[in-house]
Amino acid sequence: MTEKIPPQSIENEMAVLGAMIQNNTVIPLAMEILKTEYFYMTKHRIIYQEIVSLYNQGKPVDIVVLANSSDLPSMGGQLYLTILVDSFITSANIMYYAKIVYNKALQRQLINASIKISEMAYATDEDDAEQTVIAANQLIADITNNASGSVGYSTTTDDKSLTTYIEQVEKKYLSGGQISGILTGYYDIDYMLSGLQPQEVTVVAACTSMGKSCFITNIANNVIRKGSPVGMFVLESSQYRLHNRMMAMATKINSIDIGNGRISGEQYNDIVKSAGEYHDKYAPLCTLAVGGVTLETITAVAMKMRRVHGIELLIIDHIGRIIPPKKQSREQEIAAISNHIDNLSKKIDIPIIAVSQLSRKVSERVNKRPVLSDLRDSGTVEQDAANVILLYRDNYYNSKSEAGNITEIIIPKTRDGRVGMVELLFQPEYSRFVNLSEARYA
Numbered sequence: 001m002t003e004k005i006p007p008q009s010i011e012n013e014m015a016v017l018g019a020m021i022q023n024n025t026v027i028p029l030a031m032e033i034l035k036t037e038y039f040y041m042t043k044h045r046i047i048y049q050e051i052v053s054l055y056n057q058g059k060p061v062d063i064v065v066l067a068n069s070s071d072l073p074s075m076g077g078q079l080y081l082t083i084l085v086d087s088f089i090t091s092a093n094i095m096y097y098a099k100i101v102y103n104k105a106l107q108r109q110l111i112n113a114s115i116k117i118s119e120m121a122y123a124t125d126e127d128d129a130e131q132t133v134i135a136a137n138q139l140i141a142d143i144t145n146n147a148s149g150s151v152g153y154s155t156t157t158d159d160k161s162l163t164t165y166i167e168q169v170e171k172k173y174l175s176g177g178q179i180s181g182i183l184t185g186y187y188d189i190d191y192m193l194s195g196l197q198p199q200e201v202t203v204v205a206a207c208t209s210m211g212k213s214c215f216i217t218n219i220a221n222n223v224i225r226k227g228s229p230v231g232m233f234v235l236e237s238s239q240y241r242l243h244n245r246m247m248a249m250a251t252k253i254n255s256i257d258i259g260n261g262r263i264s265g266e267q268y269n270d271i272v273k274s275a276g277e278y279h280d281k282y283a284p285l286c287t288l289a290v291g292g293v294t295l296e297t298i299t300a301v302a303m304k305m306r307r308v309h310g311i312e313l314l315i316i317d318h319i320g321r322i323i324p325p326k327k328q329s330r331e332q333e334i335a336a337i338s339n340h341i342d343n344l345s346k347k348i349d350i351p352i353i354a355v356s357q358l359s360r361k362v363s364e365r366v367n368k369r370p371v372l373s374d375l376r377d378s379g380t381v382e383q384d385a386a387n388v389i390l391l392y393r394d395n396y397y398n399s400k401s402e403a404g405n406i407t408e409i410i411i412p413k414t415r416d417g418r419v420g421m422v423e424l425l426f427q428p429e430y431s432r433f434v435n436l437s438e439a440r441y442a
Contacts (some may be wrong), residue, residue, distance in 0.1 A: 006109035008040035012100040018084040019091040026094045027055045033098045038105035043076045113139040140295035185222025188422035196351035200386035205356040214431045222284040228312040231305035234289040235321035246433040250274040254429045294323045295340045306348045318355035335380035342384040388413040
């Protein structure tokens with residue numbers, strides 16, 4: 001059986017490249033639609049990449065300049081460049097040529113995805129079928145998300161962007177300036193950040209054992225008690241430990257005693273009662289507790305949580321346990337993960353809290369109070385985040401500290417709020433963080 005040739009149009013690829021070389025003013029038009037990998041022929045990819053590189057540097061693009069490139073042999077030589085220029089009819093039709101090249105590339109991507117999906121389906125055990133469906137959906141979603149031609153933008157003259165903006169301002173105005181967004185349950189933090197806003201990522205970071213997992217679990221607990229469903233990826237703990245923390249928060253029974261079963265009959269009844277309230281009274285907390293997970297799975301599961309249960313907040317604990325899309329330097333891996341999470345917040349239109357570790361260099365300093373640059377492995381985490389929250393407790397380093405379990409909630413970065421520091425009381429035996437004004441009653 002003769003193998004089918006993948007969809008492609010060499011003639012239109014030549015026409016696009018010829019037009020770009022002959023008339024540099026059409027280069028940005030082609031760049032709006034095409035990516036290097038959209039060209040079928042390898043030498044066409046190299047030529048396109050060289051043209052775009054020269055254009056971005058502000059240099060002229062013509063046969064003479066291209067002929068001086070070190071990649072000239074890979075481009076087919078000067079004779080082939082001459083053929084390209086001679087092959088195009090008019091640069092006025094470049095968008096037509098480029099669209100054909102683009103569509104052929106999408107067809108090839110769909111074919112490749114279908115082959116991968118078929119291979120995965122044949123290799124899947126019956127217990128893993130659902131994971132295969134998730135992976136298959138992600139392959140198709142990636143084609144859509146990465147397609148240049150699918151990217152849209154808004155304008156102030158013919159779009160609803162300004163109308164939507166005015167509606168948002170009006171809503172805040174009519175509310176009397178009340179805090180919008182998802183409330184964490186800690187009023188000083190909510191005041192500083194103006195609540196957790198949709199399409200924004202808040203990074204929570206601290207050194208190991210500082211209480212960051214307890215902190216974000218408290219936030220999740222506060223949010224569902226107020227009636228908003230929450231999604232949570234617990235990547236370095238277990239479902240049992242998560243529930244154990246929640247029961248300790250609710251009952252004020254020592255979490256270690258609950259975990260060891262050293263509780264009285266009355267305490268057991270309190271735990272059963274609290275579990276019933278979580279089941280019947282509060283909004284759902286959707287959780288996935290695994291040792292490590294891919295970005296594709298996080299995206300697919302988060303979208304399902306959003307669709308089925310209407311989650312209004314997503315928490316990922318923590319990003320260091322996410323399996324990177326490909327093996328590279330740790331800094332590059334974390335950058336790819338951070339960027340993906342930022343895009344996910346916009347895709348599902350809710351705020352995301354992502355937990356991160358701090359560099360171990362914090363412990364080596366005299367002043368161990370964390371700063372932005374202590375975020376481990378990549379500055380991209382800081383750049384992608386709308387808000388950054390750092391946790392610091394002095395008695396973590398100094399057991400004789402007069403501050404006791406007072407925890408500083410440091411906010412060194414926020415896009416639309418206020419930077420500064422607030423304080424909460426940490427009650428480790430109950431896995432709780434409480435507002436200081438409520439501490440004597442909590």
